[in-house]
Amino acid sequence: MSNSAQPPTRSIPLSDARRWQAFWVCVSVSGLTILDISKVNVALPSIEAAFGAGSTELQLVVSGYILAFGLVLVPMGRLGDQRSRKALLIVGLALFTLSSAACALAGNIWILLAARLVQGVAAGIQMPQVMGTIQQLFTGRERGRAFGLFGAMIGLATAFGPTIGGLLIALGGESDGWRGIFWMNVPLFGIALLLVVLLLPEVRRPDDRPLSLDPVGILLFAVAVVALMLPFLFTTGASTDAPERWWTLVVFVVFAGAFVAWERRYERAGGSPLISLRLFRVSSFRNGTTLMAAYFTGLPALFLLTTLFLQTGLGVSALHAGMVSIGFALASAVSSWLGGQLVGRYGRPVVVSGLVLVLATVVGLAVVALLLPAEAAPWAMAAVMAVGGFGGGLVISPNQTLTLAEIPPAQGGVAGSIGQLGQRIGTAIGTAVGLSLFYSTIFREEGQKPALDVYHDAYAMGLVAVALFVAVALAVSLVDLSSRRRADRAGAPEA
Numbered sequence: 001m002s003n004s005a006q007p008p009t010r011s012i013p014l015s016d017a018r019r020w021q022a023f024w025v026c027v028s029v030s031g032l033t034i035l036d037i038s039k040v041n042v043a044l045p046s047i048e049a050a051f052g053a054g055s056t057e058l059q060l061v062v063s064g065y066i067l068a069f070g071l072v073l074v075p076m077g078r079l080g081d082q083r084s085r086k087a088l089l090i091v092g093l094a095l096f097t098l099s100s101a102a103c104a105l106a107g108n109i110w111i112l113l114a115a116r117l118v119q120g121v122a123a124g125i126q127m128p129q130v131m132g133t134i135q136q137l138f139t140g141r142e143r144g145r146a147f148g149l150f151g152a153m154i155g156l157a158t159a160f161g162p163t164i165g166g167l168l169i170a171l172g173g174e175s176d177g178w179r180g181i182f183w184m185n186v187p188l189f190g191i192a193l194l195l196v197v198l199l200l201p202e203v204r205r206p207d208d209r210p211l212s213l214d215p216v217g218i219l220l221f222a223v224a225v226v227a228l229m230l231p232f233l234f235t236t237g238a239s240t241d242a243p244e245r246w247w248t249l250v251v252f253v254v255f256a257g258a259f260v261a262w263e264r265r266y267e268r269a270g271g272s273p274l275i276s277l278r279l280f281r282v283s284s285f286r287n288g289t290t291l292m293a294a295y296f297t298g299l300p301a302l303f304l305l306t307t308l309f310l311q312t313g314l315g316v317s318a319l320h321a322g323m324v325s326i327g328f329a330l331a332s333a334v335s336s337w338l339g340g341q342l343v344g345r346y347g348r349p350v351v352v353s354g355l356v357l358v359l360a361t362v363v364g365l366a367v368v369a370l371l372l373p374a375e376a377a378p379w380a381m382a383a384v385m386a387v388g389g390f391g392g393g394l395v396i397s398p399n400q401t402l403t404l405a406e407i408p409p410a411q412g413g414v415a416g417s418i419g420q421l422g423q424r425i426g427t428a429i430g431t432a433v434g435l436s437l438f439y440s441t442i443f444r445e446e447g448q449k450p451a452l453d454v455y456h457d458a459y460a461m462g463l464v465a466v467a468l469f470v471a472v473a474l475a476v477s478l479v480d481l482s483s484r485r486r487a488d489r490a491g492a493p494e495a
Contacts, residue, residue, distance in 0.1 A: 018201060019137045025200045026130040027150055029089065029192050031157040033096075033123050036185060037065070037427075038161025039168075041304045042322050043178040045311055046169050050178065051109040056234060059435060060113050062304070063233045063428045068120025069127075070424035071225050075218050077128030077417025078274055085129040086200050092126030093193040100185035131416025136203040136409045141344045144401045148340015151397025155332030155389065158300075162307055163329075166322030177318075214266060217274035220259040227252035229425060232432035241436075279407065279415060287480040288403025291351070291473050293422030295358075295395060298469030300427045301434035302362065302388075305462040306381065308438060313455025314374050324378055327386030335393030343398035348481040350398045355474040357391025362467045366460050374452065395473075430469055437461040 044058050051057075080088050099118040106112035138146045168184065169177030231245040263273040280286045303325060310321035335354070342350050361384055368380040400419075407415045441458035449457075 022200050022203065023134060023137060023146055023149075025192075025195050026133050027153045028195065029093065029126060030130045030150070031153040032185070032188055032192060033127060034154055035157040035161045035164070036100075036119070036123070037062075037300070038158045038303060039165035039181055040065075040161075042162040042165040042307050042311075042318050043169060043181050044308070046174055046178040046318065047109070047112070050175055051112070053109045057109050057113065059235075059432065060233060061109075061116055063229075063431055064113055065116045065120040065123070066424050066428040066431075067226070067229050067233060068117045069124045070229070070421050070428070071222060072121050072124035073128055073417040073421045073424065074221065074274060074414060075213065076125045077132065077414040078213060080129045080132050081414055084202060085132055086196065086202055089126050089129040089196050089200070090193065092122045092124075092129070093189055093196060095125065096122035097186055097189040097193065100182045100189065104179045104182035104186075127420055128414070128417040131420065132414075133200075133203050135404055135407070135416060139409075143404075144340050144344045144398075146340070147397045147400045148337045148343075149397075151336035151340065151393060151400065152333040154396060155336050155393050156329045158303070158329070158332075160326065160329045162303060162322035162325050163319070164322070166317070166319035170317065170319040214263075214271065214274040217259065217263055217266065220255050220262055221274060224252050224255040224259055225421075225425070227255060229428050232429045235432045235436045275414065275418060279418070282406050283480070283483065284406050285403055285415065287476055287483075288399050289419050289422050291476040291480070292396075292399055292403070292419060293426040294469055294473035294476060295355070295426070296423040297426035297430035297433075298362075298466040298473070299358070299392065299430075301430040301462065301469075302365075302466045304431055305434050305438055305459060305466070306365065306385075309369065309455060309459040310378060310381075313452065313459065314377065316378055320378065324382045325385055327382050328389030328392070331386045331389030332393035332396075335390045336397045337393075339394045339398040340401065343401050348402060348477060348484060350394050351402070352474070352477045352481060354391040354394025354398070355470065355477055358388050358395065359467060359470045359474060361385065361388030361391060362463055362470060366463045369459055370456050426469075430465070433465045434462040437465055 040062060044061065047053055047061060048058055053061075076088060076092075096119060099115050099122055102115035103112055103119065106115060134146055134150060135143075164184075165181050168180035171177065172180045227248045230248050234245050235241060260277065263275060263277055267273045267276065267278075306324065307321050310316040310324060311318060339350055339354070364384040364387070365381055368384060369377055372380050403419060404415060438458045438461065441461045442454055445454045445457060448454075
């Protein structure tokens with residue numbers, strides 16, 4: 001890569017104790033950030049009751065956060081690669097703490113939505129710094145171990161979020177219990193902020209060259225991301241959804257093409273582009289990033305649809321609906337650690353086996369929900385979720401290790417941001433598609449079938465989309481595995 005695209009790596013030597021101390025601080029930040037995504041899902045019926053919000057507003061509570069999150073990820077990753085990751089992490093944590101308090105105090109749905117957007121910006125500032133720091137701290141097999149532990153934390157945060165959210169709603173009541181979900185962030189992120197200030201070292205000296213953020217690239221990138229995500233954010237399945245929203249995808253194509261052309265020209269002229277397109281020449285990075293985008297298009301929607309089906313279809317309380325995912329959390333924590341140990345020896349087959357288990361879980365959830373009595377279905381779904389958790393742990397952390405294995409640490413922030421961007425866009429699209437299928441089935445069949453049959457159909461339709469997205473991730477993984485084996489047989493490095 002050109003020097004303009006790859007700033008010099010100037011790591012600060014740290015003892016093993018200091019490196020792992022920094023790692024655990026970063027993991028705590030990432031866990032709390034991801035927890036905020038998953039625990040809000042279970043609060044949607046409560047927020048709907050409190051504000052009389054419609055399906056569009058509820059969609060934006062979840063996806064508006066993700067839009068803002070994804071929009072600032074790559075620019076903040078680029079900034080972190082050039083300047084102090086610790087300073088940016090402090091800014092992000094402080095902003096997240098304040099915006100969480102604003103969410104908890106919201107007097108109407110629009111104030112809540114605005115505060116959620118600010119929360120998303122804060123998350124987008126801090127997450128690239130976490131990924132860049134971990135990339136800088138570890139190499140080789142030790143990086144696999146680190147990402148295994150990182151994946152375990154992400155798995156726990158994703159799956160325990162609904163349980164924690166349900167508990168807070170149970171304690172606070174259906175009308176105001178959702179506020180506790182946001183109040184919870186204030187002390188926790190305050191503590192995380194203090195730990196970052198006191199314990200997190202700078203892992204490398206900031207680049208002393210003039211700051212280069214590629215403002216034209218940022219503008220083109222921002223318009224392309226917003227244009228891509230907007231129609232999905234306003235897809236709820238209701239008959240009032242405006243079909244004109246899909247025209248923004250034309251804007252996306254135009255600006256995405258302009259962004260690619262500009263980045264190539266800017267880099268050839270000696271500039272430091274927002275995203276070095278040379279990164280995508282590395283097949284491990286390209287395939288791993290695509291795989292995770294597809295996987296995260298399906299997985300968050302799986303949790304959201306399951307929670308909605310249990311609460312609105314089976315009448316399960318928010319607390320008990322959240323507890324269905326506990327088995328997923330525990331199993332994914334174990335298999336994430338195990339996957340981190342195995343990926344250095346076996347590589348991509350670890351990820352393939354995990355995706356097979358997750359796909360089987362999606363099918364299994366549909367079967368038990370449709371065939372078992374309402375009293376038994378939540379218990380069986382919890383057992384199936386545990387299988388999915390074990391599979392999920394074999395996907396996230398091993399794939400993260402494989403994806404960044406050939407990326408220089410100096411570009412760890414922006415490379416990690418690109419991966420996170422794919423995941424956030426995938427989450428927004430998958431959530432919108434899943435919710436659209438769920439609610440449109442209800443709108444279409446309500447009054448024509450018994451209520452439970454309507455919710456069975458709605459859940460099944462949503463899971464069809466989830467299964468397709470996971471199947472795409474599996475296909476990408478198999479293609480990557482096949483190409484690596486061909487390259488090994490040829491005795492040549494992979495292109």
